[in-house]
Amino acid sequence: MPEKDLKEVVFMPDDVIRIDPDGFRKKEMSLNEYIEHFIQYPSVAFDAYQRLYAALRMFGTEEPSKPWKPKRWKFLDDRIESPWKRGGAVGPFEIYLYGIEEPVNEIMKYLEEASMNIDAKARFFILIGPPSSAKTDLINLMSYTLDGFGTLLEGELYTVKFNLEDCSDLFYGLKEVVCPAHDNPLNFVPKDKVRELLKKVNERVHPDYKWREIKFTYSRCPSCQYIIQKLKDHGISWEDKISVVNLLPQVDVAMEEFRPTAEKAYDPQRIFGGSVNMNRFAKILSKDHPLVIDFGIGGGIDRPSPQHHIVHFSEMYKAHELGLLDEILDLISSRNLKVLGKYDVKIDSVIFGTTNLEEYGKVSSLPRLGEYLKSRSYKIPMGYLLVIDDLAQALKKRIFEKMSVNRNIHVPPHYVERFLATLGVLSALDVPESEMKITLVQKALIYNDEVPYGLERELEEIREELRRAARTKPMEELTEGIKYGIPFRFYQDLVAKLMLALEKIPEKAKAEILDSNYRGCLSMVNIKNFYDEVIRTYDGINSETRRRLVDMRAPTERNEPVQVALDESYELYVQSVIRDVNRAILGEEKILNLAVKYLAQVYESELGRKEYKDPSGRVVPIDYKFLEDVEKAAGVVNRSEFRKHFAAHVKYRLHDFKTEKYPMRELARSLLNEDNLFRRAIENYAMENVLPSMIEDVSLAYSPANEAVMQELYKLGYCKTCASLALQLAALRRKDKK
């Protein structure tokens, strides 16, 4: 019994691959040596689907950021260092894609299916979404990851080379010819032997990893066929002339991208083959000789080919206007090119198309072509991000962390997480139906796995309705994350504008509150004025989105949000800042004491008792008014449920802390850290009932008297600048309240 040992091809958790072309080596070996190598590393004979699937799997997955989401594949962190990335990027972790777990899991599912099932290969992936919604980023990231895989022993690619030195007169003086279609060397081994080899290798594949099995193929490209026939005709053994050579990433194998623009034109000869290689033509003087023509889908005799790699048709459905979409579909469904009407070339590439919803809708509704497209594609909708935390992660990793490191500008707490990310999500969400009785902001918070303050109905019920509403629309009518929204490019363009705005602030005004550790702090730029202006003037935001974000004109549709998103997200930001100030004034100790007081009382009260022991050991009557005020401050619908829930925590978890001196205190500390709802209840209570007596001395923005509060704010990530502004803001709001 052979051991079923073949599972993952490579597994490199938390690692990066550094592609260094200086380390590339050309290798050459005999067919027999290749067979030995293949037995040791069967993955060198993977087809394009298996290669891509293995490459994307190699960094593994991590737990989802939200409980209802699928796991997140870690290649999305951009774990490749490579000299040929787009936009000047080189290092790993430049792209970081968040919030697209679902589309990526769909792609992974189909890749696995196509690795096992020939019929599933005759399709392409169509990524549908608005501009700047990470479609191209995702395809590029997959391509880099596949390049990285190609530099590992397990991911190397090989093809055949004919050594024609001693019979070059038969081949117009050519001394060697490498297979231009990058045929698998196994296609040149006797069939019986290949079957035996595959049996031996596939028996070792673990039953859960069937996608790893190597399939029998036997195609040889027209160039190889021609050479073999010619050698046979002259009584020369072709097997003796063959050696196996490796193919190098980017040099020999690379992603091919077609665009409907001039430089990467949808050029039929590049796609379908038939262009003439001038070097070869100079020797052979025939334009349709199998050694002279390029065989298409981007590849050529002396340029890198996307065979065993990715082909990306950008704005794919525009090919319809060029009259090419039909032919491209034929190519995809047959996986075969008929070059110049006579040469058959097998295609082994994973094909991705990208398009926007408008174009998709237009072409899909065409009577015959629309059906053909649907039957040949895997639809992958990709909209703007709808989860605040996902957008915040992407913004921090890709823009704001760099801004603070490279330009030494302080980014205040909550600026990205609460203000900018919320603004983005509010711009892209569908307005909830009025029967749902939730506001747009509440919907955004629910999508973010938060419990919004002041819901009128049970959270789970609303969640289920939201999920249902998201599923009911057919693709063509999708609007959420697609019709409205801020494109990612907007945020990328912000950096220069923010820097400019900072420069405009008079030095004198800055000097008073400038933190000596930074050149400036984003809190100096007035959020509302600045964003109002940039949103009004930014070209890439459509007018519906703009109206939703900033415009104050009367709403035209019944369902439109009453408040503009800029105000709402600014308000969330301000609330978070004020909460920090209050927390700094109160101190964690007071919060903790209140938490202990609440827990001790709910536990006894649920047991039906009227008294409890306070921390000093005295028996005192339960303060029911206190319990109710805390529960009211939690802002939940079902307050008795809230009380039961925390009484149960005491009942079941208190003994976990029995070795501590004050077990209840430790339990309270844990609950405050792990349960946002609990913290919110206690803090809100404290702010309403304890804070007012404390704030008399914190009315000035920045004075030595406030030093203790400032120190607390520094601990929360504030710099001197944003801390002083936070104190001002909190004081101002308190004054307004009075």
Ligand SMILES: [Zn+2]
């Ligand atoms: Zn060939």
Ligand SMILES: [Zn+2]
């Ligand atoms: Zn700051």
